[in-house]
Amino acid sequence: MTARTDRPTPETDQPHDLVGIGIGPFNLSLAALTHGLPTPITATFYDQRPAFHWHPGLLIDGASLQVPFLADLVTLADPTSPWTLLNYLRTRDRLFPFYFAERFHIQRAEYDAYCRWVSQQLPSLHFNHQVDAIRWNPQHAHFEVDFTQLDPHGEAEALGRAHTRNIALGIGTEPHIPEPLKPLTDTGTVPVIHSADYLHHRQQLLEAEHITVIGSGQSGAEIFLDLLRARPTGHEKLHWLARTPAFAPMEYSKLGLEHFTPDYTRYFHALPEAVRDQLVPHQWQLHKGIDHDTITAIHDELYRRTLHGGWPDATLTPGVTVRTAGRLANTRIELHLEHTQQGTRTRLTTDAVVLATGYRERPLDPILDSLGTHLRRDTAGRPRIDHHHRLDLDPTITGNIYVQNAERHTHGVGAPDLGLAAWRSATILNHLTGTTPYPLPQRTAFTTFGLTQNTGIPAQNPVLVPLIRGN
Incomplete structure (x- = not known):
């Protein structure tokens, strides 16, 4: 096995704008929406598995998703994207059968096949790449991501290093x-x-x-x-x-489902930590x-x-x-x-x-070991995560580390929900680019989840105070 490559190459002479770690549905959503940006950014995504597979041990015949088909990788942020489920069906000459089936909830096996179809076409995805470490390089003001390239048998084949201004952690659950x-x-x-x-x-x-x-x-x-x-x-x-x-x-009532809207996510994030911790266990029927x-x-x-x-x-x-x-x-x-x-x-x-x-969410500490002293935590020792889905890092680190499905303690029961995947990906890209390539709705629920302070007037969109510096 060769030494880790750290020489300038056409790919690494300039740091990437984004490196994604893990290619599950959430980072796959991010990759798909990144691919459609009007002003392109340089992005690459790594996963140690040989190909995309979504819970293969649970694709029981006839089992359906618990979210509607509109909760695909992109539709709720960009229904014109080429990576929608409907476009997947069109490429398979299956739009009319789907139309006559009149099914709002597709089978899990179909969702898995759809995601794999997307993953096979995005050039930014690199499977058989195991990320070993993340470091901050203060001299060059970017992250270094060390990885091991694996052969088809999962054995180490080569070492490599990527440089990036931003990271998206989508390492999933276990x-x-x-x-x-x-x-x-x-x-x-x-x-x-x-x-x-x-x-x-x-x-x-x-x-x-x-x-x-x-x-x-x-x-x-x-x-x-x-x-x-x-x-x-x-x-x-x-x-x-x-x-x-x-x-x-x-809990599948229409108003109950509004706990999986961006409105509720914003409301939950603005609550005190102790209140959030009390809420989550009592909301088990929303997702369990x-x-x-x-x-x-x-x-x-x-x-x-x-x-x-x-x-x-x-x-x-x-x-x-x-x-x-x-x-x-x-x-x-x-x-x-x-x-x-x-x-x-x-x-x-x-x-x-x-x-x-x-x-359970995979712990972030092992992969963030070298950044431990720079990571700000709550009273329970968990990473603090702001409303842009960024880890709260001290100001000496000017890059961003976004997280996907590692923020239930800060963003509530919607964190692992497929229905919020496209919205969260769009939120991350809007923040990362400093523009609004994906305009997002200001209001998404009929329910008003809180009151504005001092006035007692219902607030549809309470003002949130960022936990960390703005970029």
């Missing part, structure tokens, strides 16, 4: 396993699968005598339904456990509930299995926490359960477990 369930990850021959890998191990799970699904969100519901449909009537042998007090529907169609399909399938008498061998129990978990002779799993409301405890023995326990 599967989360609660502490009491972590012993299950070392269960020998017993299959314990996080929902992120469900399809890769589906057949192995179906061969188990008894299966337990843990988690009450959309993924848990879809996996339970898929397993239920695949098991013989009367011999389902399924358990579905959830901490929530009910298998609750997603189950859509009505899935709940209906589960009930319909269970009901169908009672038509000839008897009940399906499927147990659905909410309000349950797993206190501890472990192996039984390396062939089975024992879960120690507690019912929150009853205060009762019991044990459940099972042959396979699916952990539909969600995702």
Whole structure:
């Protein structure tokens, strides 16, 4: 492996305007909108994976997005972009079938294929590039981004360095396993699968005598339904456990959905830190509930299995926490359960477990290690992030580091929502360029989320005070 390249080349003799790290839907949205800027900027995006794939382990047949198709990569910022979902369908001669299907929510597999189509055409994207470190070069007033180029087998092939004035971090989330369930990850021959890998191990799970699904969100519901449909009537042998007090529907009322508007994001960002921290856990039904169609399909399938008498061998129990978990002779799993409301405890023995326990934001500290002393934090030690989605850095660093889907603590439940992807990308590009290539609406919700100070008059667009210096 050669030394890291740091010589001037046609690509590096001038720093980039933007380097994106990670190519998930959010940075892919940013790349697509960057490609359409009237005044071009130099931008490049890196991802260590060999190609774009969006949650491949959860592309269950028939599973749909929980947002309308207009929440593609670009439409809500620029419906004239060549990278809209509708244009993708046009290039596939599928506009008329889509029109007659009358579906506002597309299947996840179709969204994945659409994003891959975009990713294959944008020249600024570089897969098989693993970013290793970010540093600030005070002498030249730009960031240095060290990366390793990987071969098709994921092995290091060459080292490189990019220079840039601005960075967009879109490193995404990672599967989360609660502490009491972590012993299950070392269960020998017993299959314990996080929902992120469900399809890769589906057949192995179906061969188990008894299966337990843990988690009450959309993924848990879809996996339970898929397993239920695949098991013989009367011999389902399924358990579905959830901490929530009910298998609750997603809040999908029209006014409830306005929590995923820029208006609410601005309102939430302006709240005191302590208030924001109190709000997020109580808003779980806005983003962790189950859509009505899935709940209906589960009930319909269970009901169908009672038509000839008897009940399906499927147990659905909410309000349950797993206190501890472990192996039984390396062939089975024992879960120690507690019912929150009853205060009762019991044990459940099972042959396979699916952990539909969600995702957490990947920590930014490892990749920002060299910038640690320059990064300003809140009272909980989390990065402070301003309303332009920039990290709050001390004034000695004149470049910007924007973040995508790492700001739920500052911007609320809409941070991971696909419906705000184009708006956030446009916000970043408007700020980065100092112009308005993507005019954004001043008002996006009928709900007024707060009052202006002193007057008591409802404010549609409260004035926000930036957390860090303006550029």
